[in-house]
Amino acid sequence: MSTVDKDGMLIDAKITLKRYTSIEHGNLSTVKAVVVHQTDAPTAQHTFNGYNAGGNGAHFLIAKNGDIYQTASTQKRCYHVGRLIKSKCLTLDKNSCDSAEMAVILAKSWSNQIKALDAHERQKAYPARYPVNSDALGIEIVGKHLDDTQYEAVTPAQNTSLQWLLGELYSHFSLTKADIYRHPEVSYKNPGEAKGASW
Ligand SMILES: [Zn+2]
Structure with missing residues (x-):
């Protein structure tokens, strides 16, 4: 050890x-x-x-x-x-995401979406996020x-x-x-x- x-x-x-x-x-x-x-x-x-x-x-x-x-x-x-980190809830269990906010984020263009997802995820504490x-x-x-x-x-x-x-x-x-x-x-x-x- x-x-x-x-x-x-x-x-x-x-x-x-x-x-x-x-x-x-x-x-x-x-x-x-x-x-x-x-x-x-x-x-x-x-x-x-x-x-x-x-x-x-x-x-x-x-x-x-x-x-x-x-x-x-x-x-x-x-x-x-x-x-930029990915969204853990989106990857593992979509139903565990904040669906209203996630819908707004996913409607964005790809480059804006990955930035918005990162900002959204970073508000969470590990292990809710990556x-x-x-x-x-x-x-x-x-x-x-x-x-x-x-x-x-x-x-x-x-x-x-x-x-x-x-x-x-x-x-x-x-x-x-x-x-x-x-x-x-x-x-x-x-x-x-x-x-x-x-x-
Ligand atoms: Zn690496």
């Missing part, structure tokens, strides 16, 4: 600490969910090079061979979810995008490491399987991202 140190880093022989403060953007005061991604890069090093420059990133990265890196503190916010950067950790799995609907397969070693890491995060942050999301569930992404990830 890993421990979490005072800086929000997980201490365990299975995790290499490689923190990039360049991808941390303010404090993450609560962790309610985890979003699983694929990097669209061929190696971990490609992603580390990008992290040096700052901007978007996630808290953990799992290399092709299953090596786990922690790349940001679990106490810091990373930009990994994206600007996770956002201010309440979720991100895990990146190394893998290239192949075309509009597919990413590279997640390797067995990556899935083994993902399952172990999620087990640790369940304990440290009192999460359950229901709090783990593939990135395309949450925001408008290539539907193949993290499709091969299993937990």
Whole structure:
């Protein structure tokens, strides 16, 4: 079992600490969910090079061979979810949406609709909405995008490491399987991202 140190880093022989403060953007005061991604890069090093420059990133990265890196503190916010979240009620159970307000939103043009849906959803508390950067950790799995609907397969070693890491995060942050999301569930992404990830 890993421990979490005072800086929000997980201490365990299975995790290499490689923190990039360049991808941390303010404090993450609560962790309610985890979003699983694929990097669209061929190696971990490609992603580390990008992290040096700052901007978007996630808290953990799992290399092709299953090596786990922690790349940001679990106490810091990373930009990994994206600007616009989807509507959870619309996806999971339309009848649970505020139907009058939803009808107004869905009558808008697509580009206005996704902005209005995002604003509407952000008024809700998790888990009524999908996770956002201010309440979720991100895990990146190394893998290239192949075309509009597919990413590279997640390797067995990556899935083994993902399952172990999620087990640790369940304990440290009192999460359950229901709090783990593939990135395309949450925001408008290539539907193949993290499709091969299993937990
Ligand atoms: Zn992603």
